[in-house]
Amino acid sequence: MENNVNQEVIEHLMHPKNYGPLENPTGVGVGHSEASGEFVIFYIDYDGKTITNVSYATNGCHDTVVFGSMFTEMIKGETLEYAYKAAQRLTEKVALGAVKQQACAQMVLTSFDAAQINQENKANGMEEELHAIEIGMDCEVEL
Amino acid sequence: MSDTIFFRRKHQLWLRIAFTSFATTDLQIKNRLYEFSVIEFRHLKWIAETLVESNIPYDYERDKELCIESETLFELLTLLIKEMEEMQSLYDDSPLSQRLLHDERYMIQTLKETLACASLDEKLTAFNRSRQWGEASLSSEQLDALTLFLFEESYKEYELIMVYFYSQMRASTPLQYGSFQDLIDESHLHLRSFGEMMAKMGILSLPRMLHPRTYKITDMEKFLRDGITEEENAKEECRRLSGLITDEKLSTFFEFINFQESYHIEIMKKLLKEIHG
Numbered sequence: 001m002e003n004n005v006n007q008e009v010i011e012h013l014m015h016p017k018n019y020g021p022l023e024n025p026t027g028v029g030v031g032h033s034e035a036s037g038e039f040v041i042f043y044i045d046y047d048g049k050t051i052t053n054v055s056y057a058t059n060g061c062h063d064t065v066v067f068g069s070m071f072t073e074m075i076k077g078e079t080l081e082y083a084y085k086a087a088q089r090l091t092e093k094v095a096l097g098a099v100k101q102q103a104c105a106q107m108v109l110t111s112f113d114a115a116q117i118n119q120e121n122k123a124n125g126m127e128e129e130l131h132a133i134e135i136g137m138d139c140e141v142e143l
Numbered sequence: 144m145s146d147t148i149f150f151r152r153k154h155q156l157w158l159r160i161a162f163t164s165f166a167t168t169d170l171q172i173k174n175r176l177y178e179f180s181v182i183e184f185r186h187l188k189w190i191a192e193t194l195v196e197s198n199i200p201y202d203y204e205r206d207k208e209l210c211i212e213s214e215t216l217f218e219l220l221t222l223l224i225k226e227m228e229e230m231q232s233l234y235d236d237s238p239l240s241q242r243l244l245h246d247e248r249y250m251i252q253t254l255k256e257t258l259a260c261a262s263l264d265e266k267l268t269a270f271n272r273s274r275q276w277g278e279a280s281l282s283s284e285q286l287d288a289l290t291l292f293l294f295e296e297s298y299k300e301y302e303l304i305m306v307y308f309y310s311q312m313r314a315s316t317p318l319q320y321g322s323f324q325d326l327i328d329e330s331h332l333h334l335r336s337f338g339e340m341m342a343k344m345g346i347l348s349l350p351r352m353l354h355p356r357t358y359k360i361t362d363m364e365k366f367l368r369d370g371i372t373e374e375e376n377a378k379e380e381c382r383r384l385s386g387l388i389t390d391e392k393l394s395t396f397f398e399f400i401n402f403q404e405s406y407h408i409e410i411m412k413k414l415l416k417e418i419h420g
Binding site for chain 1: 204207210272274286287290291294295302346348351352353354356357365366369372
């Protein structure tokens with residue numbers, strides 16, 4: 001996003017899409033950095049065929065907000081297979097950018113992975129409120 | 144009256160009034176609205192104290208659809224009046240309720256007097272996404288840096304107000320209570336400054352909702368240490384912006400903020416020492 005603050009980015013910053021907790025999600029996951037205290041919490045509602053609803057929340061930086069907003073828009077109403085491909089495309093795209101942006105994207109995608117693990121764990125009878133995964137990269141503000 | 148839903152509505156009302164004050168360019172209306180927002184925040188504090196004393200949980204959830212974008216100032220004022228009028232029936236006979244009720248009656252009357260004067264309405268530019276900085280000619284790189292800084296820091300200041308506020312309500316010593324109050328007051332000032340700047344650039348928007356993980360602090364020592372690191376990062380950003388942006392007024396402003404952040408660090412160190420020796 002650096003040096004590329006276009007209107008689309010401004011809209012995601014002013015009105016992040018799919019923001020805030022979901023009621024009764026099938027999976028809840030957290031991607032977090034112990035070092036910085038930043039986190040993304042991801043909510044997913046999956047009916048066995050499609051992701052019927054999805055949302056996220058974060059205390060992270062503007063890049064994290066924009067990635068979360070974009071990614072949830074991309075996968076809402078789609079199949080899990082599509083969501084995996086979308087995650088892969090996002091990873092490949094940010095790999096060409098700044099390290100900080102890679103960390104922000106990784107935090108969003110890790111929380112998505114964690115939400116699916118939580119969903120599977122619950123389906124297997126485990127009582128788990130949410131599943132958390134720590135990420136190794138630091139997302140520090142760098143304008 | 145004192146329950147979670149009521150607290151949420153008052154929280155939203157405080158935000159709505161504060162951000163309406165940032166949105167208008169009429170200085171008299173702006174200042175009056177900001178005074179009202181200060182009163183509303185005080186209400187929020189008294190309500191939180193009552194809830195904590197009664198062991199009633201509360202949170203910072205908001206209506207997901209809460210939005211302050213409007214074409215005109217009068218549209219925003221009309222919404223404020225509607226919200227306050229709806230709340231009037233929620234107050235009971237307690238001294239606190241009566242205080243809140245009468246404050247809001249006065250606010251409603253004042254806002255209605257403003258609405259009666261058609262010439263005071265204005266077409267708002269606070270949401271037009273123009274991303275121009277008035278009198279100064281900034282390059283697109285400078286405008287981008289300023290834009291991202293404002294989104295980042297307006298959220299952070301809101302987050303800090305609400306996190307310190309949550310901790311203040313649970314403070315165990317006068318020093319803790321007072322230190323959190325200092326930090327809250329400072330963040331109010333910064334939120335106002337950044338909100339005004341966002342309005343000037345046409346990018347004013349409410350900070351996003353806080354997740355409980357953000358403000359329900361389980362390890363205060365870690366929270367304060369992380370907070371000191373964040374303040375140091377914010378100082379660095381102010382210094383970078385001050386150097387990057389050639390406009391003298393803006394540059395001076397960021398230096399001013401930078402020195403305020405330095406003192407926040409001292410307050411947090413004092414808190415850290417007090418809490419963990």
